[in-house]
Amino acid sequence: MTLTQLTYILAVDTYRSFRKAAEQCYVTQPTLSMQIQKLEKELGIIIFDRSTYPIEPTDLGSRVIEQIRKIIDETERLKEIIHKSKRMIFGRLRIGIIPTIAPYLLPLFVDKLINQYQGLELSIDELQTSKILQLLEQNLLDVGIVSGPINHPRIIEKVLYNEPFVGFISHDHPLIKKEKIKVEDLTLEDLWLLKEGHCFRDQILQLCKSVLTRNPLHSVRLRFEGENLETLRKLVENNVGITLLPYLATLSLKGTSSERLIREFYPPVPTRRVSLIYGKSKLKLQLIKVLQKAIVAAIPAELHKYNSKKSSNSNKKPTGGELAHFERSTKP
Structure with missing residues (x-):
């Protein structure tokens, strides 16, 4: 039994595929499969049910894998003690x-x-x-x-x-005339958002939800949802809508024409x-x-x-x- 064999087993359990596990371990699939079979023979058990897709561990295999994780964790801890x-x-x-x-x-x-x-x-x-x-x-x-x-x-x-948000507002948007903005100024009508799954999107929607609760006349119209903030920033720079940016995202804009599109919030700052x-x-x-x-x-x-x-x-x-x-x- 070797640590390499145990690492291969954890990789297969994680990716549920011998091919993907081999890629992640930077070895060929035959090499990985052979080492796992060798350990199974040594232990006298079958760790993975190869008849299923994706591959699943057997009942006994699941218990063995749980123990293997503990062994690998303790191995890492040993290395850390020595280095420290x-x-x-x-x-x-x-x-x-x-x-x-x-x-x-x-x-x-x-x-x-x-x-x-x-x-x-x-x-x-x-x-x-x-x-x-x-x-x-x-x-x-x-x-x-x-x-x-x-x-x-x-x-x-x-x-x-903690990182404050700022408004990033296109040249022709009414809010650009303000020196600073309030959370209450935001609506979802022309606010660019990230796609679902991004916590940044959830934070912005939560802010705007409170605005809509207080002012139900605002209509919600999501025209575009991007994968990254840079796409949303480019839209605003081309005179379309507004978005919010975290403070660090504005550092590269200092000294450029886009710096004029930034508006800080009045307290309490998002x-x-x-x-x-x-x-x-x-x-x-x-x-x-x-x-x-x-x-x-x-x-x-x-x-x-x-x-x-x-x-x-x-x-x-x-x-x-x-x-x-x-x-x-x-x-x-």
């Missing part, structure tokens, strides 16, 4: 990050992080929150970067920063909470802490200032309206 004792930052950190954070946050810290820690390998996937949670539970990711809060019994959440999430087993915690420190150090001074101000304000008892707005703005 030697004060080494070494190993592979598998990161999942949502699409509305990735293009704006990653460039701020990734290059510096890998140059600072030569023994650190980063594997980064851009995924929606639901997929990140799934892969964390399957131990196929070590950590996620998402918009919280995340209420999950087996997941730990560490807040990185905000999202950006967090690190990882499993309660705390595997690779040392590497996760290094990642956390690198991100916090990399965010711009303006965002640090906003978070410091928000933190001081949070010590005051909020009014009912402020609390309701905060709950809307942090809905996952």
Whole structure:
């Protein structure tokens, strides 16, 4: 029995396909199949029912796989203990990050992080929150970067920063005449949204839902739903509608003509909470802490200032309206 064989078994259980598992393990399918068969023969059991599609573990196989996951977890923990004792930052950190954070946050810290820690390998996937949670539970990711809060019994959440939204308004839209805007100014008539599954979309719809409740004369007309914020930004730049952008998405617009399309909100400002999430087993915690420190150090001074101000304000008892707005703005 080898750790390689156990890793192959977990891959097949995850992808329910020998071909896909082999691709993910960077080996040929015959090699992977042969190693799994060899272990099955050694144990005197059948782990996978090969007559089904997709492949399913047998009843006994499921119990064996559960134990294999524990073995692999403890192996990783052993490596972490050794690296920590030697004060080494070494190993592979598998990161999942949502699409509305990735293009704006990653460039701020990734290059510096890998140059600072030569023994650190980063594997980064851009995924929606639901997929990140799934892969964390399957131990196929070590950590996620998402918009919280995340209420999950087996997941730990560490807040990185709070990020305000801004309005991004086309030249011919009536709101462009205002220096600042209010949440109450928003309607769904001409507001560009992301497709379902994006937490950013859910946050914006939640904000506009309260507006519609107070002012039912607004009609809802979703003319387009995009896959990424950059598409929505381009639509607005071409004089069509409005959208909301997170603060970091506006950094690349400074000094350009598009900067004039940005409108900040009057308080209380719509905000999202950006967090690190990882499993309660705390595997690779040392590497996760290094990642956390690198991100916090990399965010711009303006965002640090906003978070410091928000933190001081949070010590005051909020009014009912402020609390309701905060709950809307942090809905996952």
